[in-house]
Amino acid sequence: MLLACTDCIFSASMLNPISRSYNSLSWRGPSHNSLSRARKIRRLCITSLITNPESFEVGRLIGSYGFMNVTSYSGFQSGAEVEFSSRALGQLGLQDVGEGSVKIRLYEGRIAQGSLRGTPVIFKVFPGRRAGGTEADMMAANELSAHVFLQSSSKGVCQNLVLLLGGFETKTGEQWLVFRNDGKYSAADYAKVTSENMTKSRSLEQNYWNHFDNEQAIKRRSFFVMKLFQGVMSGLSYMHDHERLHQSLGPSSVVLNTMTERDAAYLVPQLRDLAFSADISYPYLEEGPGTLSEGLWRRASTAGVFTPMEKRAFGIADDIYEAGLLFAYFAFVPFCEAGAMDSLSLQRLLESTFRLDLEATRE
Numbered sequence: 001m002l003l004a005c006t007d008c009i010f011s012a013s014m015l016n017p018i019s020r021s022y023n024s025l026s027w028r029g030p031s032h033n034s035l036s037r038a039r040k041i042r043r044l045c046i047t048s049l050i051t052n053p054e055s056f057e058v059g060r061l062i063g064s065y066g067f068m069n070v071t072s073y074s075g076f077q078s079g080a081e082v083e084f085s086s087r088a089l090g091q092l093g094l095q096d097v098g099e100g101s102v103k104i105r106l107y108e109g110r111i112a113q114g115s116l117r118g119t120p121v122i123f124k125v126f127p128g129r130r131a132g133g134t135e136a137d138m139m140a141a142n143e144l145s146a147h148v149f150l151q152s153s154s155k156g157v158c159q160n161l162v163l164l165l166g167g168f169e170t171k172t173g174e175q176w177l178v179f180r181n182d183g184k185y186s187a188a189d190y191a192k193v194t195s196e197n198m199t200k201s202r203s204l205e206q207n208y209w210n211h212f213d214n215e216q217a218i219k220r221r222s223f224f225v226m227k228l229f230q231g232v233m234s235g236l237s238y239m240h241d242h243e244r245l246h247q248s249l250g251p252s253s254v255v256l257n258t259m260t261e262r263d264a265a266y267l268v269p270q271l272r273d274l275a276f277s278a279d280i281s282y283p284y285l286e287e288g289p290g291t292l293s294e295g296l297w298r299r300a301s302t303a304g305v306f307t308p309m310e311k312r313a314f315g316i317a318d319d320i321y322e323a324g325l326l327f328a329y330f331a332f333v334p335f336c337e338a339g340a341m342d343s344l345s346l347q348r349l350l351e352s353t354f355r356l357d358l359e360a361t362r363e
Helices: 012-023 030-045 127-152 187-208 211-241 262-268 282-287 289-301 308-335 343-353 359-362
Strands: 058-077 092-111 120-126 166-168 175-180 254-256
Touching: 030 254, 058 120, 092 127, 120 254, 127 166, 127 175, 127 289, 187 211, 187 254, 187 308, 211 254, 211 308, 282 308, 289 308, 308 343
Parallel strands: none
Antiparallel strands: 058 092, 092 120, 120 175, 166 175
């Protein structure tokens, strides 16, 4: 049974950070008419968001999780003790990924009023300032701003990004963002269930394993994983085309509408968790870094990157590096037995043991 959210009150202050994004198209040098049209579309997107908490009904708690974000960066150490093959990926750096202190809660629910009545939604709850500090408020505002900007594109809404429908603030200071429920399982859930099923099947069938069935299962899994990663890259490419970085890409930040490998043809992966999304438009890069992106530009400075053009290229490369680690995760974990590999162990294996040498990793 769904319960109405009774202690909620909308705060217009959540929409204030979006005002910065109004000017982010100016660097492209569009005509006055096209710029006005873009701003009009964005205002329309903002006004179309549902901000009345009484318009929603909140259901059961789905779960909670912390945000994964790159916390530091260090280059490979030069010297005789480190050897690279000619086919290695060069002097790339190592990313240290940590889990932040802000814990997010997810709830199921639906829209109870208006033209979208009955639409299933997912509530993403950022803790109030008392529990999560100012960082939680900044993350909620940044995610809201990023989604509004991306959804107001004249190119239309990207099917590989979760769709924001509204948001509000409770009396206790919690920030609630409301997304259309196109799937509540993540790629991490898929990998976990798949590896557990593989372990269970092998323990039950042992020597009676049907090699033909095994081959077909691997083919289905391979197709599912390729379709999954194509969706991830499509969403990431859309963000980069619109001057936005993801900066928190991982198995838990990919939502799936199905985990059934036989339904791979209908799979639509979607990126979520844009709380650390960074604006890489040239005016923003010239203004200076925001609080949530300070770590990114500090790492860029360490790598000798200073001009806006270099920063933009570094940011995109940083996102693609995370996508590469995610690809490695998809290539290994769903095909391994449970507990054999996890994302952080795989990252350390690739970076520390194989030194990003793809040929050595493949062997």
